[in-house]
Amino acid sequence: MTGIASIAEAVREGRVDAEEPARAAVARLHEKNGGPQGLNAFLAALSESEALALKVSSDGGRLSGVPVAIKDNLATVGFPTTCGSRILEGYRPPYEATVVKRLREEGAVIVGKTNLDEFAMGSSTENSAYGPVRNPWDPTRVPGGSSGGSAVAVAAGIVSGALGSDTGGSVRQPASFCGVVGVKPTYGRVSRYGLVAFASSLDQVGMFGATVADAAELLQVVAGHDPRDSTSVDLPVPDFSEERDTGAEGLVVGVPTEYFGDALEPGVKASCQAALDVLEAGGAQIREVSLPNTPYALSAYYVIATAEASSNLARFDGVRYGARDSSGKDLGEMYERTRTAGFGREVKRRILLGTFALTAGYHDQYYGRAQRARGLVSADFEAVFGGGVDVLFTPTSPTVAFPLGERVQDPLQMYLADVFTVTANLAGLPAISVPVGVSDGLPVGGQLIAPKWGEKTLFRAAFALEGAVEAG
Amino acid sequence: MSWETVIGLEVHVQLRTAEKLFCSDGTVFGAAPNSQVCPVCLGLPGALPVLNGEAVDLAITAALGLDCQVHEVSVFARKSYFYPDLPKGYQITQFSEPLATEGVLAVRSAAETRPIRIRRVHLEEDAGKSIHDRVPDATAVDLNRAGVPLIEIVTEPDLRTPAQARAFLQELKRTLEYMEVSDCNMEEGSLRVDANVSLRPEGAEAYGVKTEVKNLNSFSAVERSVVVEVRRQTAILEAGGKVVQETLLWDERDGTLRSMRSKEESHDYRYFPDPDLPPLRLQPERIRGLEAELPELPARRRTRLMEEHGLDGRDVEVLIASRSLADYFEALVAIVGEAKPAANWIKGPLLKEANRVQRSVEDLRIPPRALADLMGLVDDGTVSGTMGRTVLGQMADSGKTARQIIETEGLSQVQDSDELNAWVEAVIEENSEEVERYRSGETRLIGYFVGQTMQKSRGRADPKALSALLRNRLDK
Numbered sequence: 011m012t013g014i015a016s017i018a019e020a021v022r023e024g025r026v027d028a029e030e031p032a033r034a035a036v037a038r039l040h041e042k043n044g045g046p047q048g049l050n051a052f053l054a055a056l057s058e059s060e061a062l063a064l065k066v067s068s069d070g071g072r073l074s075g076v077p078v079a080i081k082d083n084l085a086t087v088g089f090p091t092t093c094g095s096r097i098l099e100g101y102r103p104p105y106e107a108t109v110v111k112r113l114r115e116e117g118a119v120i121v122g123k124t125n126l127d128e129f130a131m132g133s134s135t136e137n138s139a140y141g142p143v144r145n146p147w148d149p150t151r152v153p154g155g156s157s158g159g160s161a162v163a164v165a166a167g168i169v170s171g172a173l174g175s176d177t178g179g180s181v182r183q184p185a186s187f188c189g190v191v192g193v194k195p196t197y198g199r200v201s202r203y204g205l206v207a208f209a210s211s212l213d214q215v216g217m218f219g220a221t222v223a224d225a226a227e228l229l230q231v232v233a234g235h236d237p238r239d240s241t242s243v244d245l246p247v248p249d250f251s252e253e254r255d256t257g258a259e260g261l262v263v264g265v266p267t268e269y270f271g272d273a274l275e276p277g278v279k280a281s282c283q284a285a286l287d288v289l290e291a292g293g294a295q296i297r298e299v300s301l302p303n304t305p306y307a308l309s310a311y312y313v314i315a316t317a318e319a320s321s322n323l324a325r326f327d328g329v330r331y332g333a334r335d336s337s338g339k340d341l342g343e344m345y346e347r348t349r350t351a352g353f354g355r356e357v358k359r360r361i362l363l364g365t366f367a368l369t370a371g372y373h374d375q376y377y378g379r380a381q382r383a384r385g386l387v388s389a390d391f392e393a394v395f396g397g398g399v400d401v402l403f404t405p406t407s408p409t410v411a412f413p414l415g416e417r418v419q420d421p422l423q424m425y426l427a428d429v430f431t432v433t434a435n436l437a438g439l440p441a442i443s444v445p446v447g448v449s450d451g452l453p454v455g456g457q458l459i460a461p462k463w464g465e466k467t468l469f470r471a472a473f474a475l476e477g478a479v480e481a482g
Numbered sequence: 483m484s485w486e487t488v489i490g491l492e493v494h495v496q497l498r499t500a501e502k503l504f505c506s507d508g509t510v511f512g513a514a515p516n517s518q519v520c521p522v523c524l525g526l527p528g529a530l531p532v533l534n535g536e537a538v539d540l541a542i543t544a545a546l547g548l549d550c551q552v553h554e555v556s557v558f559a560r561k562s563y564f565y566p567d568l569p570k571g572y573q574i575t576q577f578s579e580p581l582a583t584e585g586v587l588a589v590r591s592a593a594e595t596r597p598i599r600i601r602r603v604h605l606e607e608d609a610g611k612s613i614h615d616r617v618p619d620a621t622a623v624d625l626n627r628a629g630v631p632l633i634e635i636v637t638e639p640d641l642r643t644p645a646q647a648r649a650f651l652q653e654l655k656r657t658l659e660y661m662e663v664s665d666c667n668m669e670e671g672s673l674r675v676d677a678n679v680s681l682r683p684e685g686a687e688a689y690g691v692k693t694e695v696k697n698l699n700s701f702s703a704v705e706r707s708v709v710v711e712v713r714r715q716t717a718i719l720e721a722g723g724k725v726v727q728e729t730l731l732w733d734e735r736d737g738t739l740r741s742m743r744s745k746e747e748s749h750d751y752r753y754f755p756d757p758d759l760p761p762l763r764l765q766p767e768r769i770r771g772l773e774a775e776l777p778e779l780p781a782r783r784r785t786r787l788m789e790e791h792g793l794d795g796r797d798v799e800v801l802i803a804s805r806s807l808a809d810y811f812e813a814l815v816a817i818v819g820e821a822k823p824a825a826n827w828i829k830g831p832l833l834k835e836a837n838r839v840q841r842s843v844e845d846l847r848i849p850p851r852a853l854a855d856l857m858g859l860v861d862d863g864t865v866s867g868t869m870g871r872t873v874l875g876q877m878a879d880s881g882k883t884a885r886q887i888i889e890t891e892g893l894s895q896v897q898d899s900d901e902l903n904a905w906v907e908a909v910i911e912e913n914s915e916e917v918e919r920y921r922s923g924e925t926r927l928i929g930y931f932v933g934q935t936m937q938k939s940r941g942r943a944d945p946k947a948l949s950a951l952l953r954n955r956l957d958k
Contacts, residue, residue, distance in 0.1 A: 085528045098527065105521045107528060206527040211757035239530050240759050318757055321560050324571020325525045329623070341621075345564055368562075368752035377754060 014076050014170045014224045021068050021075035028068035028075045032119035035077030036061035038168045049144050051162040053082050054089045055122030071117025079163040079172040082123040083130055085204035086110050093206050094128040094138035097352025098332045107204020109215050109232040116231045124159025128354045130175055130208040132156050133427040136418050137356045147452055151411040154184030161188040164218045171228045172218040177208045178311055179431025181216030182443035186406035186455025189445045191225045192218050196462050197438035198243035201236030207322040209315035212435040222472045226250040253470035259293030264399035268304040269430050273408045277449025282405045285446035285456050288478035299394045303386040311432035313367050313380035320364030388437040395461040401471040404430050406443040406455035440465045442472045446479050485681040487712050489647050490639035494632050495664045496672035497540040503607045503631035504531030511670045515624040523629035525569030530758050537631035540663040541581055542772050544633055545603040547661045550585030552769050558759040561751040566623050567610035575606035577753040589650040598650055599638035608632050644708035651701045656780045660805040675704055679711045691725040697732045707732040783808055791821035800829050806844040813850035831871045835878040847881040856884035869941050905938045906951055920956055
């Protein structure tokens with residue numbers, strides 16, 4: 011597939027029919043998605059006849075005619091929004107998420123809604139009520155998660171770009187597992203209005219592209235203040251691709267030792283080391299740094315994320331929308347039965363953990379301590395960036411894509427897949443996963459992390475890394 | 483043993499905003515069910531709250547009027563519980579860092595003026611309404627009220643009698659009304675009260691176990707329910723028992739309290755800061771600006787009216803009942819120059835008319851200038867005092883001036899002796915029996931004759947001239 015900018019340009023200049031890229035995407039989608047060996051990346055999509063009936067304007071939007079997929083936890087008019095959950099079966103949002111609106115306003119065509127771990131809770135997309143997603147590199151392996159469907163939609167060449175959401179790595183980790191680029195912007199850079207909340211203080215809409223340029227293009231369109239989201243920040247949006255060709259010369263790349271320990275698979279370590287070598291050869295200054303509070307990050311993350319989730323998911327009560335089980339004798343039983351049947355195991359586990367963490371008497375011991383740990387993790391980053399480091403480089407995940415079913419019964423093993431990505435969410439920093447190599451036939455992602463609002467530098471480094479890896 | 487009553491109040495007040503606290507839906511009372519809702523207040527997945535600045539201003543104003551310290555940083559928190567009229571499964575409120583703390587409002591009684599400390603004033607959203615009697619075998623939910631802005635005002639346990647609690651609420655309501663932060667309409671639920679009640683041995687310092695009384699729909703219900711609760715707790719303590727911490731519901735129909743839930747059954751609301759809303763940061767200039775715009779509040783106005791106009795406490799209490807009435811009074815005094823007649827006209831005839839046509843004084847179509855003119859016409863004898871009150875009624879009905887009414891209806895007082903004489907002669911002729919009795923010494927019948935003659939004149943006769951004329955004629 012060609013890049014987003016060239017598709018849009020071809021459409022704007024009339025070299026390609028405005029509807030053509032989307033129709034082709036829908037055709038690929040239906041060819042690859044369904045059936046017993048299908049990817050199962052989409053939960054809803056335009057049908058071939060809807061694709062034929064499409065009317066797309068070619069009059070100049072930045073994403074004119076570009077086919078895009080949307081994670082099914084973003085409110086999208088014209089499709090159901092299920093969050094991969096039974097409890098939202100049949101729910102069709104009457105309003106549109108700001109990010110989806112902005113994509114459409116620039117001419118993008120939403121071809122479908124992608125599969126995900128239920129309510130974005132998971133690291134393998136196996137927690138979807140609608141079945142797991144397969145990794146196109148090896149259909150017996152997971153695509154990562156929770157935005158597995160979006161990662162696969164791009165990796166399989168179905169769409170040019172896709173939106174996901176990243177609460178603890180849910181964009182970067184599947185990007186890494188699927189060999190595509192996934193970016194999580196600074197917390198507050200992109201509106202969360204219409205993103206079904208998992209953990210509000212950590213959630214950020216992220217973008218997938220086959221290339222760094224495609225991911226940057228999508229972020230360029232959706233970034234910027236939204237008066238409907240009080241946590242979106244009113245700051246000017248820079249041109250993220252401005253330093254596309256600056257290269258690595260003079261870039262100070264910090265390498266935190268805590269991210270290169272024993273948990274790391276040798277193949278992942280080797281790919282990352284090779285990437286660092288080519289960056290250095292390109293003129294980057296590689297500097298070993300320490301983020302000493304990293305060991306607390308994963309626990310703090312799971313306490314904060316589950317606490318917020320327990321509250322965010324309280325609204326799924328069977329009263330106003332979605333599924334309801336009214337077979338019980340009273341209101342209490344209606345709640346109990348609806349939520350018991352509606353939520354999957356992992357979601358229930360997290361609601362219970364989070365409820366406990368906020369319970370009077372335990373509140374400070376868990377939620378309070380986790381917040382303090384979060385402060386320490388943020389302070390580590392500030393110290394490193396304050397010391398002259400431009401970006402940090404780490405592996406995105408300790409492993410390559412693991413086999414379907416391998417970790418489903420072992421939540422702690424599953425949670426470890428996020429160990430390198432949760433820190434950027436805790437600190438609200440922008441981070442990106444870029445393919446840096448292949449290990450045993452499976453892609454390896456390298457993660458770059460920049461200071462708050464430092465997306466321009468982040469993309470400069472990502473472009474340089476991408477170029478170095480291709481050249482190396 | 484003698485027991486001291488300790489009462490604290492929690493008052494929820496709906497702020498007078500056009501829009502809800504976190505979205506732009508309307509707040510009109512009585513609108514069709516679920517007609518003022520949107521993704522935000524319906525709690526649709528993905529919708530987010532955005533704070534209404536107007537509500538914040540009103541809350542700050544209220545807090546300042548209650549002499550609170552308004553904090554430059556306060557934090558919104560989620561209070562979690564499940565109920566069908568609570569769309570998100572949590573209420574957005576303020577918990578450990580409220581908007582304002584440490585205020586005071588004095589409550590006056592004949593005996594003393596007692597300062598009641600205000601513990602806190604915080605902002606929160608209202609829940610919707612569950613309606614159990616509209617749909618057979620089902621509960622209907624109206625979410626128009628969900629997200630409507632409230633302030634909760636919590637007092638310290640400084641009140642000592644049920645009557646004091648009631649007097650405090652009256653002063654609080656009046657103070658809030660002066661600031662125009664709320665309609666304070668209890669019937670529409672824009673002012674709601676819960677009372678915390680405990681007893682302790684006279685002279686003791688430690689508070690006793692408290693109960694919370696809910697479902698109080700009027701100030702009188704507050705007073706009566708607390709009386710009942712104090713009696714109940716006294717009986718328990720006198721019998722050597724222990725009061726159990728619980729929530730009680732007041733039943734207005736039979737004047738009883740019944741237990742709603744005990745402490746063991748109480749909710750754990752799992753408060754935590756709402757991650758969707760950054761802390762509320764207030765510029766000091768914003769607080770100072772609102773402070774500068776505070777109107778004169780009832781307590782101050784009461785003192786000033788007494789001092790400036792030499793009125794007694796009773797008169798002033800009536801006149802400061804509302805800010806508009808006090809404004810009316812002062813405007814009237816400015817025109818007529820004298821406070822006492824102005825106060826008397828307002829307290830008596832004007833309020834009677836307002837009551838009759840069920841309007842507030844400012845909506846009566848009788849501006850102070852018009853009442854001043856009428857008072858002038860009574861003073862110069864154009865109409866009698868009685869006729870003046872009749873004219874006032876017509877002014878209220880028609881919106882016309884006193885002069886127009888007197889002229890078109892021919893109501894001006896008749897002093898002309900020919901006309902008066904004619905009425906007097908007619909009355910004497912028609913009441914020969916009474917004339918006999920009068921002349922044989924029953925002189926108190928003069929009142930009867932004046933009345934008869936006034937009737938004949940349809941109230942237009944000058945009663946003073948008339949009584950002289952009658953006496954003159956009858957004594958012959």
